Amino acid sequence: MAGRPRKFNLEAAYNAATDLFWVQGYETTSLDQLLLMMQLSKSSFYQTFSSKKNLFEQCLSRYDEQSVVDMKKALAGAPSAIDFIRTTFSQLSAEAQRPSGRRGCLIMNTVVEFAQRDIKVARIFKRNIKSTKKIFTEAVTSAQTSGEISETLDPAIVADFLVTTIIGLKSQARAGSSSKKIADIADLVVASIINTTES
Amino acid sequence: MAGRPRKFNLEAAYNAATDLFWVQGYETTSLDQLLLMMQLSKSSFYQTFSSKKNLFEQCLSRYDEQSVVDMKKALAGAPSAIDFIRTTFSQLSAEAQRPSGRRGCLIMNTVVEFAQRDIKVARIFKRNIKSTKKIFTEAVTSAQTSGEISETLDPAIVADFLVTTIIGLKSQARAGSSSKKIADIADLVVASIINTTES
Protein backbone atom coordinates (compact mmCIF):
# COMPACT_ATOMS: atom_id res chain seq x y z
CA MET A 1 0.00 0.00 0.00
CA ALA A 2 0.83 3.71 0.22
CA GLY A 3 1.77 5.51 -2.98
CA ARG A 4 3.14 8.88 -3.77
CA PRO A 5 1.88 11.43 -1.25
CA ARG A 6 -0.22 14.41 -2.32
CA LYS A 7 2.07 17.24 -3.34
CA PHE A 8 -0.32 20.23 -3.23
CA ASN A 9 -1.84 21.72 -0.11
CA LEU A 10 -5.43 20.53 0.17
CA GLU A 11 -6.41 23.36 2.49
CA ALA A 12 -4.94 26.00 0.18
CA ALA A 13 -6.72 24.44 -2.79
CA TYR A 14 -10.06 24.56 -1.01
CA ASN A 15 -9.46 28.16 0.01
CA ALA A 16 -8.56 29.21 -3.52
CA ALA A 17 -11.69 27.54 -4.89
CA THR A 18 -13.87 29.06 -2.17
CA ASP A 19 -12.52 32.54 -2.91
CA LEU A 20 -13.38 32.16 -6.60
CA PHE A 21 -16.88 30.84 -5.94
CA TRP A 22 -17.40 33.56 -3.36
CA VAL A 23 -16.62 36.37 -5.76
CA GLN A 24 -18.08 34.93 -8.95
CA GLY A 25 -20.70 32.39 -7.98
CA TYR A 26 -20.90 28.78 -9.13
CA GLU A 27 -22.05 28.97 -12.74
CA THR A 28 -19.78 31.84 -13.72
CA THR A 29 -16.68 30.12 -12.35
CA SER A 30 -15.19 27.90 -15.03
CA LEU A 31 -13.08 24.81 -14.50
CA ASP A 32 -10.15 26.54 -16.17
CA GLN A 33 -10.30 29.39 -13.67
CA LEU A 34 -10.43 26.89 -10.82
CA LEU A 35 -7.43 24.95 -12.11
CA LEU A 36 -5.51 28.19 -12.49
CA MET A 37 -6.25 29.52 -9.02
CA MET A 38 -5.92 26.16 -7.31
CA GLN A 39 -2.71 25.46 -9.24
CA LEU A 40 -3.80 21.98 -10.17
CA SER A 41 -3.74 19.88 -13.29
CA LYS A 42 -7.06 18.57 -14.55
CA SER A 43 -5.95 15.06 -13.56
CA SER A 44 -5.25 15.99 -9.95
CA PHE A 45 -8.44 17.99 -9.76
CA TYR A 46 -10.77 15.19 -10.80
CA GLN A 47 -8.89 12.57 -8.80
CA THR A 48 -9.23 14.65 -5.65
CA PHE A 49 -12.56 16.42 -6.01
CA SER A 50 -14.56 14.23 -8.45
CA SER A 51 -16.47 17.12 -9.98
CA LYS A 52 -16.93 20.87 -9.95
CA LYS A 53 -20.29 20.50 -8.22
CA ASN A 54 -18.87 18.23 -5.53
CA LEU A 55 -16.00 20.64 -4.85
CA PHE A 56 -18.49 23.47 -4.58
CA GLU A 57 -20.62 21.63 -2.04
CA GLN A 58 -17.55 20.88 0.03
CA CYS A 59 -16.49 24.54 -0.11
CA LEU A 60 -19.97 25.52 1.07
CA SER A 61 -19.88 23.06 3.96
CA ARG A 62 -16.44 24.18 5.02
CA TYR A 63 -17.55 27.81 4.88
CA ASP A 64 -20.58 26.99 7.00
CA GLU A 65 -18.53 25.15 9.61
CA GLN A 66 -15.83 27.80 9.74
CA SER A 67 -18.27 30.69 10.11
CA VAL A 68 -20.07 28.96 12.96
CA VAL A 69 -16.79 28.19 14.73
CA ASP A 70 -15.74 31.83 14.35
CA MET A 71 -18.99 33.12 15.79
CA LYS A 72 -18.93 30.74 18.75
CA LYS A 73 -15.37 31.79 19.47
CA ALA A 74 -16.33 35.47 19.26
CA LEU A 75 -19.28 35.01 21.63
CA ALA A 76 -17.23 32.99 24.11
CA GLY A 77 -14.40 35.53 24.07
CA ALA A 78 -16.54 38.66 24.34
CA PRO A 79 -16.73 40.65 27.60
CA SER A 80 -20.53 40.55 27.41
CA ALA A 81 -23.26 39.32 25.11
CA ILE A 82 -24.18 42.82 23.98
CA ASP A 83 -20.51 43.42 23.28
CA PHE A 84 -20.48 40.37 21.01
CA ILE A 85 -23.45 41.72 19.07
CA ARG A 86 -21.92 45.18 18.85
CA THR A 87 -18.58 43.80 17.66
CA THR A 88 -20.23 41.56 15.09
CA PHE A 89 -21.97 44.53 13.52
CA SER A 90 -19.05 46.91 13.67
CA GLN A 91 -16.90 44.28 11.99
CA LEU A 92 -19.26 44.31 9.04
CA SER A 93 -18.40 47.92 8.28
CA ALA A 94 -14.69 47.41 8.97
CA GLU A 95 -14.60 44.46 6.58
CA ALA A 96 -16.42 46.46 3.91
CA GLN A 97 -13.28 48.55 3.53
CA ARG A 98 -11.41 45.56 2.10
CA PRO A 99 -12.38 43.83 -1.15
CA SER A 100 -12.66 40.55 0.77
CA GLY A 101 -15.41 42.12 2.86
CA ARG A 102 -17.38 43.04 -0.24
CA ARG A 103 -18.09 39.51 -1.33
CA GLY A 104 -21.26 39.23 0.71
CA CYS A 105 -22.05 35.92 2.40
CA LEU A 106 -21.10 32.88 0.32
CA ILE A 107 -24.12 30.93 1.51
CA MET A 108 -26.59 33.73 0.81
CA ASN A 109 -25.01 34.37 -2.58
CA THR A 110 -25.48 30.70 -3.34
CA VAL A 111 -29.09 30.64 -2.18
CA VAL A 112 -29.81 33.57 -4.47
CA GLU A 113 -28.08 31.83 -7.37
CA PHE A 114 -29.70 28.43 -6.87
CA ALA A 115 -32.96 29.41 -5.17
CA GLN A 116 -35.19 26.39 -4.81
CA ARG A 117 -33.61 24.11 -7.37
CA ASP A 118 -30.85 22.45 -5.34
CA ILE A 119 -31.62 20.36 -2.26
CA LYS A 120 -28.06 20.09 -0.98
CA VAL A 121 -27.60 23.86 -1.13
CA ALA A 122 -30.91 24.36 0.66
CA ARG A 123 -29.83 21.93 3.37
CA ILE A 124 -26.54 23.70 3.98
CA PHE A 125 -28.34 27.04 4.08
CA LYS A 126 -30.85 25.84 6.65
CA ARG A 127 -28.12 24.32 8.79
CA ASN A 128 -26.15 27.57 8.71
CA ILE A 129 -29.16 29.75 9.49
CA LYS A 130 -30.09 27.44 12.36
CA SER A 131 -26.60 27.53 13.88
CA THR A 132 -26.29 31.28 13.46
CA LYS A 133 -29.71 31.90 14.95
CA LYS A 134 -28.91 29.69 17.92
CA ILE A 135 -25.78 31.67 18.73
CA PHE A 136 -27.62 34.98 18.50
CA THR A 137 -30.52 33.65 20.56
CA GLU A 138 -28.05 32.73 23.30
CA ALA A 139 -26.48 36.16 23.10
CA VAL A 140 -29.85 37.93 23.26
CA THR A 141 -31.04 35.82 26.18
CA SER A 142 -27.82 36.56 28.01
CA ALA A 143 -28.17 40.29 27.31
CA GLN A 144 -31.72 40.16 28.62
CA THR A 145 -30.54 38.57 31.86
CA SER A 146 -27.99 41.33 32.37
CA GLY A 147 -30.63 43.92 31.51
CA GLU A 148 -29.25 45.34 28.25
CA ILE A 149 -32.13 44.10 26.13
CA SER A 150 -35.75 44.31 27.23
CA GLU A 151 -37.19 41.06 28.56
CA THR A 152 -40.48 41.80 26.81
CA LEU A 153 -38.84 40.85 23.50
CA ASP A 154 -38.83 37.28 22.19
CA PRO A 155 -35.14 36.34 21.91
CA ALA A 156 -35.81 34.06 18.93
CA ILE A 157 -37.39 36.89 17.00
CA VAL A 158 -34.63 39.33 17.91
CA ALA A 159 -32.11 36.72 16.73
CA ASP A 160 -33.96 36.37 13.42
CA PHE A 161 -34.03 40.14 13.14
CA LEU A 162 -30.27 40.36 13.67
CA VAL A 163 -29.58 37.61 11.13
CA THR A 164 -31.84 39.38 8.64
CA THR A 165 -30.03 42.67 9.03
CA ILE A 166 -26.66 40.95 8.67
CA ILE A 167 -27.87 39.42 5.41
CA GLY A 168 -29.03 42.85 4.27
CA LEU A 169 -25.79 44.55 5.27
CA LYS A 170 -23.60 41.94 3.60
CA SER A 171 -25.68 42.25 0.44
CA GLN A 172 -25.18 46.01 0.53
CA ALA A 173 -21.45 45.51 0.97
CA ARG A 174 -21.36 43.22 -2.08
CA ALA A 175 -23.37 45.79 -3.98
CA GLY A 176 -20.73 48.39 -3.19
CA SER A 177 -22.25 50.49 -0.40
CA SER A 178 -19.74 52.55 1.54
CA SER A 179 -18.26 51.38 4.80
CA LYS A 180 -19.60 54.55 6.47
CA LYS A 181 -23.14 53.84 5.38
CA ILE A 182 -22.90 50.27 6.63
CA ALA A 183 -21.53 51.51 9.96
CA ASP A 184 -24.42 53.94 10.39
CA ILE A 185 -27.02 51.29 9.68
CA ALA A 186 -25.26 48.77 11.93
CA ASP A 187 -25.23 51.27 14.79
CA LEU A 188 -28.95 51.88 14.37
CA VAL A 189 -29.64 48.13 14.37
CA VAL A 190 -27.81 47.67 17.68
CA ALA A 191 -29.40 50.78 19.19
CA SER A 192 -32.84 49.64 18.12
CA ILE A 193 -32.73 46.32 19.93
CA ILE A 194 -31.35 47.98 23.06
CA ASN A 195 -34.07 50.60 23.28
CA THR A 196 -37.05 48.69 21.95
CA THR A 197 -39.67 47.32 24.35
CA GLU A 198 -42.72 45.10 23.84
CA SER A 199 -42.88 42.73 20.89
CA MET B 1 -43.15 52.61 -45.55
CA ALA B 2 -45.08 50.70 -42.86
CA GLY B 3 -44.87 46.92 -42.90
CA ARG B 4 -46.62 44.13 -41.13
CA PRO B 5 -47.41 45.16 -37.55
CA ARG B 6 -46.02 43.25 -34.57
CA LYS B 7 -48.27 40.31 -33.79
CA PHE B 8 -47.14 39.42 -30.26
CA ASN B 9 -47.73 41.51 -27.16
CA LEU B 10 -44.52 43.34 -26.30
CA GLU B 11 -45.56 43.93 -22.69
CA ALA B 12 -46.42 40.26 -22.17
CA ALA B 13 -43.10 39.23 -23.71
CA TYR B 14 -41.17 41.49 -21.36
CA ASN B 15 -43.12 40.18 -18.38
CA ALA B 16 -42.50 36.56 -19.32
CA ALA B 17 -38.78 37.24 -19.69
CA THR B 18 -38.64 39.17 -16.43
CA ASP B 19 -40.37 36.34 -14.57
CA LEU B 20 -37.81 33.84 -15.88
CA PHE B 21 -34.81 36.04 -15.03
CA TRP B 22 -36.33 36.76 -11.64
CA VAL B 23 -36.61 33.12 -10.68
CA GLN B 24 -33.49 31.76 -12.36
CA GLY B 25 -31.05 34.62 -12.76
CA TYR B 26 -29.39 35.70 -16.01
CA GLU B 27 -26.77 33.04 -16.68
CA THR B 28 -28.98 30.10 -15.82
CA THR B 29 -31.76 31.28 -18.12
CA SER B 30 -31.17 29.92 -21.62
CA LEU B 31 -32.34 31.44 -24.85
CA ASP B 32 -34.48 28.36 -25.51
CA GLN B 33 -36.31 28.88 -22.21
CA LEU B 34 -36.88 32.52 -23.07
CA LEU B 35 -38.26 31.71 -26.52
CA LEU B 36 -40.56 29.13 -24.98
CA MET B 37 -41.93 31.39 -22.25
CA MET B 38 -42.10 34.48 -24.43
CA GLN B 39 -43.69 32.44 -27.22
CA LEU B 40 -41.41 33.89 -29.83
CA SER B 41 -39.42 32.50 -32.73
CA LYS B 42 -35.71 33.11 -32.69
CA SER B 43 -36.15 35.49 -35.62
CA SER B 44 -38.67 37.68 -33.85
CA PHE B 45 -36.62 37.61 -30.69
CA TYR B 46 -33.42 38.92 -32.22
CA GLN B 47 -35.24 41.38 -34.46
CA THR B 48 -37.00 42.90 -31.44
CA PHE B 49 -34.50 42.57 -28.59
CA SER B 50 -31.08 42.35 -30.33
CA SER B 51 -29.53 40.10 -27.69
CA LYS B 52 -30.19 38.22 -24.49
CA LYS B 53 -28.08 40.73 -22.55
CA ASN B 54 -29.92 43.70 -24.01
CA LEU B 55 -33.30 42.17 -23.18
CA PHE B 56 -32.12 41.54 -19.65
CA GLU B 57 -31.02 45.12 -19.15
CA GLN B 58 -34.38 46.34 -20.40
CA CYS B 59 -36.19 43.97 -18.04
CA LEU B 60 -34.10 45.32 -15.17
CA SER B 61 -34.87 48.93 -16.07
CA ARG B 62 -38.55 48.23 -16.39
CA TYR B 63 -38.54 46.46 -13.03
CA ASP B 64 -36.77 49.42 -11.45
CA GLU B 65 -39.23 51.93 -12.89
CA GLN B 66 -42.27 49.85 -12.00
CA SER B 67 -41.19 49.25 -8.41
CA VAL B 68 -40.54 52.96 -7.86
CA VAL B 69 -43.93 53.89 -9.34
CA ASP B 70 -45.61 51.34 -7.08
CA MET B 71 -43.91 52.67 -3.96
CA LYS B 72 -44.71 56.28 -4.76
CA LYS B 73 -48.33 55.33 -5.31
CA ALA B 74 -48.42 53.44 -2.01
CA LEU B 75 -46.95 56.37 -0.09
CA ALA B 76 -49.29 58.87 -1.72
CA GLY B 77 -52.32 56.69 -1.03
CA ALA B 78 -51.48 55.79 2.56
CA PRO B 79 -53.43 57.35 5.49
CA SER B 80 -50.12 58.27 7.13
CA ALA B 81 -46.39 57.87 6.56
CA ILE B 82 -46.02 55.32 9.33
CA ASP B 83 -48.94 53.44 7.82
CA PHE B 84 -47.08 53.29 4.51
CA ILE B 85 -44.04 51.82 6.25
CA ARG B 86 -46.16 49.35 8.19
CA THR B 87 -48.02 48.24 5.07
CA THR B 88 -44.82 47.88 3.08
CA PHE B 89 -43.43 45.46 5.65
CA SER B 90 -46.61 43.50 6.24
CA GLN B 91 -46.90 43.03 2.49
CA LEU B 92 -43.53 41.30 2.50
CA SER B 93 -44.88 38.51 4.67
CA ALA B 94 -48.18 38.34 2.80
CA GLU B 95 -46.33 38.00 -0.51
CA ALA B 96 -44.08 35.29 0.91
CA GLN B 97 -47.10 33.00 0.96
CA ARG B 98 -47.21 32.97 -2.83
CA PRO B 99 -44.37 31.58 -4.99
CA SER B 100 -44.16 34.96 -6.74
CA GLY B 101 -43.27 36.52 -3.40
CA ARG B 102 -40.38 34.11 -2.91
CA ARG B 103 -38.31 35.34 -5.82
CA GLY B 104 -36.54 37.98 -3.76
CA CYS B 105 -35.77 41.32 -5.39
CA LEU B 106 -34.77 41.07 -9.06
CA ILE B 107 -32.28 43.89 -8.74
CA MET B 108 -30.63 42.50 -5.61
CA ASN B 109 -30.53 39.02 -7.13
CA THR B 110 -28.80 40.53 -10.13
CA VAL B 111 -26.30 42.47 -8.04
CA VAL B 112 -25.41 39.26 -6.23
CA GLU B 113 -25.02 37.42 -9.54
CA PHE B 114 -22.97 40.08 -11.30
CA ALA B 115 -21.29 41.78 -8.32
CA GLN B 116 -18.76 44.30 -9.55
CA ARG B 117 -18.27 43.07 -13.08
CA ASP B 118 -21.11 44.85 -14.93
CA ILE B 119 -21.35 48.64 -15.06
CA LYS B 120 -24.88 48.83 -16.47
CA VAL B 121 -26.21 46.56 -13.74
CA ALA B 122 -24.41 48.61 -11.09
CA ARG B 123 -25.94 51.78 -12.51
CA ILE B 124 -29.48 50.42 -12.41
CA PHE B 125 -28.90 49.18 -8.88
CA LYS B 126 -27.68 52.57 -7.66
CA ARG B 127 -30.57 54.35 -9.34
CA ASN B 128 -33.06 51.98 -7.71
CA ILE B 129 -31.48 52.24 -4.26
CA LYS B 130 -31.44 56.03 -4.56
CA SER B 131 -35.11 56.25 -5.56
CA THR B 132 -36.17 53.79 -2.88
CA LYS B 133 -34.18 55.55 -0.22
CA LYS B 134 -35.65 58.91 -1.22
CA ILE B 135 -39.21 57.62 -0.79
CA PHE B 136 -38.43 56.16 2.62
CA THR B 137 -36.62 59.30 3.71
CA GLU B 138 -39.74 61.29 2.85
CA ALA B 139 -41.89 58.86 4.78
CA VAL B 140 -39.61 58.93 7.83
CA THR B 141 -39.41 62.72 7.83
CA SER B 142 -43.18 62.91 7.60
CA ALA B 143 -43.56 60.42 10.46
CA GLN B 144 -41.17 62.50 12.54
CA THR B 145 -43.27 65.60 11.96
CA SER B 146 -46.37 63.81 13.14
CA GLY B 147 -44.47 62.46 16.12
CA GLU B 148 -44.47 58.73 15.35
CA ILE B 149 -40.72 58.49 14.91
CA SER B 150 -38.27 60.24 17.21
CA GLU B 151 -36.80 63.46 15.81
CA THR B 152 -33.42 62.54 17.28
CA LEU B 153 -32.97 59.99 14.50
CA ASP B 154 -31.39 60.88 11.14
CA PRO B 155 -34.12 60.17 8.55
CA ALA B 156 -31.52 59.22 5.91
CA ILE B 157 -30.05 56.56 8.17
CA VAL B 158 -33.46 55.23 9.16
CA ALA B 159 -34.31 55.02 5.44
CA ASP B 160 -31.09 53.08 4.77
CA PHE B 161 -31.93 50.83 7.70
CA LEU B 162 -35.40 50.11 6.30
CA VAL B 163 -34.04 49.41 2.82
CA THR B 164 -31.45 47.07 4.34
CA THR B 165 -34.05 45.10 6.27
CA ILE B 166 -36.24 44.84 3.16
CA ILE B 167 -33.28 43.41 1.28
CA GLY B 168 -32.69 40.95 4.12
CA LEU B 169 -36.34 39.95 4.33
CA LYS B 170 -36.69 39.44 0.58
CA SER B 171 -33.55 37.31 0.60
CA GLN B 172 -35.01 35.23 3.39
CA ALA B 173 -38.21 34.83 1.42
CA ARG B 174 -36.25 33.63 -1.61
CA ALA B 175 -34.36 31.25 0.64
CA GLY B 176 -37.66 29.75 1.78
CA SER B 177 -38.26 31.24 5.22
CA SER B 178 -41.85 31.00 6.42
CA SER B 179 -44.30 33.84 6.05
CA LYS B 180 -44.81 33.80 9.83
CA LYS B 181 -41.12 34.27 10.51
CA ILE B 182 -40.96 37.15 8.04
CA ALA B 183 -44.01 38.74 9.63
CA ASP B 184 -42.46 38.54 13.11
CA ILE B 185 -39.21 40.13 11.94
CA ALA B 186 -41.07 42.79 9.97
CA ASP B 187 -43.12 43.71 13.04
CA LEU B 188 -39.96 44.05 15.10
CA VAL B 189 -38.38 46.28 12.46
CA VAL B 190 -41.33 48.66 12.50
CA ALA B 191 -41.57 48.61 16.29
CA SER B 192 -37.84 49.30 16.59
CA ILE B 193 -37.89 52.53 14.59
CA ILE B 194 -40.97 53.74 16.44
CA ASN B 195 -39.51 53.21 19.91
CA THR B 196 -35.87 54.02 19.28
CA THR B 197 -34.44 57.38 20.34
CA GLU B 198 -31.06 59.03 19.78
CA SER B 199 -28.88 57.96 16.89
Place this chain on the structure above:
DNA sequence: TGCTTTAAGGACTAATCAGTTCTATATTCA
Protein backbone atom coordinates in the same frame (compact mmCIF):
# COMPACT_ATOMS: atom_id res chain seq x y z
C1' DT C 1 12.52 -4.58 -7.11
C1' DG C 2 7.53 -4.29 -7.26
C1' DC C 3 3.15 -2.13 -5.92
C1' DT C 4 0.55 1.90 -5.38
C1' DT C 5 -0.69 6.41 -5.78
C1' DT C 6 0.09 11.23 -7.41
C1' DA C 7 1.06 14.26 -11.01
C1' DA C 8 1.28 16.55 -15.64
C1' DG C 9 -0.33 17.08 -20.05
C1' DG C 10 -2.47 16.35 -24.34
C1' DA C 11 -6.28 14.63 -27.09
C1' DC C 12 -10.77 14.02 -27.16
C1' DT C 13 -16.10 13.81 -26.46
C1' DA C 14 -20.58 15.30 -26.19
C1' DA C 15 -23.45 18.79 -24.99
C1' DT C 16 -24.87 23.43 -24.76
C1' DC C 17 -24.58 28.09 -25.58
C1' DA C 18 -25.76 32.67 -28.00
C1' DG C 19 -26.13 34.33 -32.27
C1' DT C 20 -26.36 34.37 -37.70
C1' DT C 21 -28.16 33.36 -42.13
C1' DC C 22 -31.50 32.01 -45.36
C1' DT C 23 -35.87 30.86 -47.31
C1' DA C 24 -40.69 31.25 -47.44
C1' DT C 25 -44.90 33.29 -46.00
C1' DA C 26 -47.89 36.81 -44.03
C1' DT C 27 -49.64 41.42 -43.36
C1' DT C 28 -49.76 46.24 -43.45
C1' DC C 29 -49.89 50.88 -46.10
C1' DA C 30 -49.16 53.80 -50.15
Place this chain on the structure above:
DNA sequence: TGAATATAGAACTGATTAGTCCTTAAAGCA
Protein backbone atom coordinates in the same frame (compact mmCIF):
# COMPACT_ATOMS: atom_id res chain seq x y z
C1' DT D 1 -49.15 46.13 -57.27
C1' DG D 2 -45.06 46.94 -54.64
C1' DA D 3 -42.19 48.43 -50.75
C1' DA D 4 -41.57 47.40 -46.00
C1' DT D 5 -41.78 44.78 -42.04
C1' DA D 6 -43.04 40.57 -39.20
C1' DT D 7 -43.18 35.60 -38.55
C1' DA D 8 -41.67 30.87 -38.69
C1' DG D 9 -38.42 27.44 -39.00
C1' DA D 10 -34.39 25.07 -40.23
C1' DA D 11 -29.45 24.88 -40.77
C1' DC D 12 -25.42 26.33 -39.23
C1' DT D 13 -21.20 28.59 -36.82
C1' DG D 14 -17.88 29.15 -33.40
C1' DA D 15 -16.95 29.18 -28.89
C1' DT D 16 -17.12 27.22 -24.41
C1' DT D 17 -18.48 23.95 -21.19
C1' DA D 18 -17.52 19.90 -17.83
C1' DG D 19 -15.63 15.70 -17.90
C1' DT D 20 -12.92 11.31 -19.77
C1' DC D 21 -9.02 8.77 -21.34
C1' DC D 22 -4.39 7.68 -21.90
C1' DT D 23 0.49 7.94 -21.57
C1' DT D 24 4.61 9.02 -19.06
C1' DA D 25 7.08 10.23 -15.02
C1' DA D 26 7.70 10.80 -10.02
C1' DA D 27 7.62 9.36 -5.22
C1' DG D 28 6.36 6.77 -1.40
C1' DC D 29 6.51 1.95 1.16
C1' DA D 30 7.14 -3.14 1.76
